[in-house]
Amino acid sequence: MHVxxxxxGVGGLCLAQGLRKNGIxxxxxxxxxxxxxxxxxxxxxxxxxxxxxxxxxxPENLYELAMATANPLYMSRGIGLDExxxxxxxxxxxxxxVDPARASTxxxxxxxxxxxxxxxxDSVHFDTAVVGYEVGERVRVxxxxxxxxxADVLVGADGIGSAVRGQLLxxxxxxxxxxxxxxxxxxxxxxxxxxVPAVLFGGSRPVLAPGPKTLACGIFQPQTDVEEAxxxxxxxxxxxxxxxxxxxxxxxxxxxxxxxxxxxxALSPAQLHRLALEHTEDxxxxxxxxxxxxxxxxxxxxxxxxxxxxxxxxxxRVTLLGDAIHATAPVGGIGANxxxxxxxxxxxxxxxxxxxxxxxxxxxxRYETAMREYGYAAVRNSLHGSEQLxxxxxxxxxxxx
Numbered sequence: 502m503h504v505x506x507x508x509x510g511v512g513g514l515c516l517a518q519g520l521r522k523n524g525i526x527x528x529x530x531x532x533x534x535x536x537x538x539x540x541x542x543x544x545x546x547x548x549x550x551x552x553x554x555x556x557x558x559x560p561e562n563l564y565e566l567a568m569a570t571a572n573p574l575y576m577s578r579g580i581g582l583d584e585x586x587x588x589x590x591x592x593x594x595x596x597x598x599v600d601p602a603r604a605s606t607x608x609x610x611x612x613x614x615x616x617x618x619x620x621x622x623d624s625v626h627f628d629t630a631v632v633g634y635e636v637g638e639r640v641r642v643x644x645x646x647x648x649x650x651x652a653d654v655l656v657g658a659d660g661i662g663s664a665v666r667g668q669l670l671x672x673x674x675x676x677x678x679x680x681x682x683x684x685x686x687x688x689x690x691x692x693x694x695x696x697v698p699a700v701l702f703g704g705s706r707p708v709l710a711p712g713p714k715t716l717a718c719g720i721f722q723p724q725t726d727v728e729e730a731x732x733x734x735x736x737x738x739x740x741x742x743x744x745x746x747x748x749x750x751x752x753x754x755x756x757x758x759x760x761x762x763x764x765x766x767a768l769s770p771a772q773l774h775r776l777a778l779e780h781t782e783d784x785x786x787x788x789x790x791x792x793x794x795x796x797x798x799x800x801x802x803x804x805x806x807x808x809x810x811x812x813x814x815x816x817x818r819v820t821l822l823g824d825a826i827h828a829t830a831p832v833g834g835i836g837a838n839x840x841x842x843x844x845x846x847x848x849x850x851x852x853x854x855x856x857x858x859x860x861x862x863x864x865x866x867r868y869e870t871a872m873r874e875y876g877y878a879a880v881r882n883s884l885h886g887s888e889q890l891x892x893x894x895x896x897x898x899x900x901x902x
Contacts, residue, residue, distance in 0.1 A: 502855050505530060505642050505652035507631035507665050511545075511610070512823035512840030513658030514617035517624060519558030519848030525855060528652070529621065530644060532630030532659070536618060540801065542610040543686055543748040544721040546705065546834030547571065547841075549603055554838075554845035560620070566734040567608065567616050569725040574604040577704045577833075584710035584784040586698055605704065605834075609721050615740045631657075632664055640818045654851065654861050655819045658840075661806060663825035670821075673812045678830060678884070680805040680891055681765060682752045683777045685795040689720060689745035693794075697747060698787055705833065708788065713892040714753045714780060716788065721746050747791060750831070751777045752805070752891055762804070770800040805830050807884065810877035816866030822847065827876035829883035832890060839879040843872055 502525050506513045509531035520527040533539060547555070556564050576599055579592025618625065629648070634655055635641040642650040657665025666673060687693065700706065701718050708716040722745040725733075731740050755762065758780065768776065774797045781792060808828040823840030847868045854864035887893065 502526070502653045502851065502861060503528070503651070504654045504656060504851065505640070505650050506656045506658050507642075507663075508657070508659035508823075508825070509533070509536075509618070509625055509627070510658060510660060510823065510840070511614060511617065511837055512844050513656070514614065514621065514625075515554060515558045515841050515844035516656060516658065516822060516847055517621055518560075518563070518617060519844055520851065521621070521624070522558060522560060523848060523852040523855075525851060527624060528650060529625040530629040530631050530642070530650065531625060531627050532645075534628045536614070536627070538627075540799075541614055543684065543746070544719045545608050545610045545613065545837050546605050546719075547608055548605045548834065548838050551834070551838035551841045552606065554841035557845045558848055559617075562734045563616055563619055566730055566738070566740075567613060568606065569730040569734060570608070570612050570616075570723045570727050570740075572607040572720075572722055573724050574599050574601060574606050575703050576600065576604055580700075580704075580706060582700065582706060582708045584708055584716075584781070584788070586700065586708070586785045586787060588700070589709065607719065607721055609723070609743050612727065612740060612743055616735075616738070619735060619738045619740075630664070631659060633668055634665070634819060636818055653818065654865065656822050656847065657819070657825045658822040659825055661808065661824045661828040663821065665819065666821055666825045669819050670812050670814060673826075674809045675806045675828075676809050678805045678807065678887060678893070679754050679756075680752055680830075680887065680893070681755045681758055681762075682750050682803040682805060682831070683773050683800060684748070684750050684803060685774065685777065685792065685800045686746045686748045687791050687795040689722060689747050693747070696787070697791070701747065707890055708784075709890075709892070710781075710784065712753055712757045712780075714751065714757060715891050716781065717750045717752065717890075718791070719748050721748065749792060749795070751780065753780070754891075754893065766802055766804075768802065770798050773802055774800045803831075805887070807880050810880040813873065814869075816862050816869055818862060818865070820847070820865045820869060826872070827880050829880050830887040832883045832886035835879050835883045835886075839876055842875065843868075846871060
């Protein structure tokens with residue numbers, strides 16, 4: 502069996518690793534010109550589903566490397582703060598014992614992606630965007646450069662704007678929540694550790710302010726230095742060093758930010774940074790200091806959209822994974838963990854088909870039946886979480902396709 506994967510994001514690469522681990526040939530086609538051609542994101546929560554998927558798909562040493570370069574395991578508290586850093590609710594008390602079966606960790610997204618790329622260099626083709634396909638006895642995959650790739654199965658892991666989904670399920674739309682976000686980060690060096698409030702350590706810490714405006718804060722503080730972890734678990738691997746940081750995300754309805762989309766996405770990082778400061782000027786001095794001392798050049802905007810859940814279809818040699826079929830709102834790392842879960846499940850089903858010598862379409866159908874159930878639930882749960890966290894009305898009903 503040969504599987505072609507459109508997209509070298511976290512989900513697509515995890516699938517490629519899982520297939521290779523089980524003796525199945527996989528080729529990854531990625532539209533970016535290189536692994537470093539654009540910013541890949543910051544802190545990413547990995548829950549029990551995500552950890553199990555990584556363990557199933559990665560070689561043992563790379564899984565150990567991923568965990569060593571992550572934060573220590575922790576139990577989510579479900580805590581909320583106001584703009585003066587006063588606790589307003591907490592679902593779970595501080596100091597709860599860590600249950601490995603339910604605990605989460607935090608990775609740096611770029612580090613995890615580099616780990617997932619390790620050992621796949623001969624299978625990942627950058628600057629090769631999938632634009633369409635034809636299905637016969639096999640799948641003929643077309644790319645922007647005119648190259649054709651043959652596959653037994655094509656997996657669209659090419660994100661929320663998926664070209665594969667556009668052909669397979671042209672009626673599936675995107676829902677715009679109306680929420681816009683500004684992301685930033687502050688280096689967490691020894692000096693910063695002396696004054697950053699202790700309440701911000703652990704899981705994500707949402708600050709709920711009038712407006713409504715929400716500032717989600719989270720810390721990446723790996724338990725092992727990246728260079729040391731690489732020497733220990735995967736000598737010679739191309740994993741960039743990264744220092745600890747505090748990530749913040751200011752989220753509000755676009756009307757509250759007072760900037761239309763055309764202008765918002767044209768703002769420079771410095772202008773976005775100033776806009777974030779303008780909207781938090783009467784907040785806690787410590788929050789203001791965090792935002793003021795952030796890396797201005799790394800500030801970036803985001804439009805919060807999801808894929809419309811509920812589509813059903815008959816299985817074929819073409820399927821979808823991750824944000825291509827169930828893009829979620831950025832709440833609790835739901836999207837990344839669901840994509841990793843997809844990768845592990847699809848690996849399991851395709852491996853079973855190879856072992857049994859059975860039709861891969863049957864395996865794809867089993868995967869899709871389960872994936873739709875938990876994937877669409879993830880989208881709905883993320884929207885519900887967004888309504889609570891960002892204090893909006895019903896996001897799906899108000900969303901514009």
